[in-house]
Amino acid sequence: MSTTSSGIRFDSVTVAYDGNVVLDALDLTVGPGEVMALLGPSGSGKTTALRAVAGFVRPASGRVFLGDRDVTDLPPHRRGIGMVVQQYALFPHMRVEDNVAFGLKARKVAKAEIRTRVLEALEMTGMGAYARRHPRELSGGQQQRVAIARALAIRPDVLLLDEPLSALDAQLRSGMLAELARLHRELPDVSILYVTHDQVEALTLADRIAVMDRAKLRACGTPRELYRAPADAFTASFVGGANLLPVTVGDRGVSFGDAEIEVDTEGVARGASATLCVRPHLVGLGDGPNRLTGTVGEIQWRGATHRLYVDVAGHRVMADLRELKAPPAHGESVSLHFAPEDAVLLPAGVGGG
Secondary structure (H helix, E strand, O other), rough: OHHHHHHEEEEEEEEEEOOOEEEEEEEEEEEEHHHHHHHHEOOOOOOHHHHHHHHOOOOOEEEEEEEEEOOOOOOHOOOEEEEEOOOOOOOOOOOOOHHHHHHHHHHOOOOHHHHHHHHHHHHHHHHHHHHHHHHOOOOOOHHHHHHHHHHHOOOOEEEEEEEOOOOOOHHHHHHHHHHHHHHHHHOOOOEEEEEEEEEHHHHHHEEEEEEEOEEEEEEEEEEEHHHHOOHHHHHHHOOOEEEEEEEOOOOOOOEOOOOOOOOOOOOHHHHHHHEEEOHHHHOEEEOOOOOOOEEEEEEEEOEEEEEEEEEEEOEEEEEEEEEEOOOOOOOOOEEEEEEEEHHHEOOOOOOOO
16 A cells, blocks of 8 residues: 555535535544544534545535545545445445455456455455355345445555444444454554544544534544543533533632532633533542532443432532442432542533533
């Protein structure tokens, strides 16, 4: 693979339909061999960004680069990109091997080379034994593997994945996540742009995550950076889930209702409003530092854990606790706590109520 054509760069890319901006001045770089997840709710602009790379939508302004090539004006078939979409898009009348060979035949690759590449791609995705079957004879997960094999057969420098697992059930999705992670290790030079609204997929697969909302890029960083030190309340809630509580900054900490909470306030002006972010799994039950008292509103058993929803000062606080032998009852008064170093202050925004 050519190093000059690996990697993706959006240079202030804007896409609009009938004057409605659906992607707003996106600046983003995906390095060679990097997995970048575009994460966000429906309508955030993530799929539009991917389609701009593929060549299926034309930017109103800005440029798209693959490595050092400006591909903004190139048609899709000249970009050398592999793409996998949600609904697989396999040809039902073709056998698996012919589906995988389709892109190679379109590129007029020699027959002997096509056979070699098809077998290679099917083996890489664990579908070597299914070459002679038709798509209707395969499960959903197997069909998705074939779609990935077809994308890999052309040996792309860039692989685009558009919600590729959303049509699968939970068990298949988990297995395919592991397969995609393995594929990435085997293809270290391929840059992958992965569109999803599933934060588990993004946290599991991505080297970095770009969080999108309302056509704009809100934040970009490693999963650990975005999880531990989110830039704002939206990012905190969309990457991993969080308690977001409106607080006022004081001399030594912050106040939330009647509670005084110890947290690092460096860089935040005294008297300012802010949002306190603490992850549910870092909230404990019982007495401890940063104690909050409230009433149990709901209890959910999740197998290995219980999730408690506790009403505190008019806001709902979530606590994910290892399975409790005797969980508190609905309406019971309980105390919650969390360590000062486990919370972070964000700009004032949407609270957790």
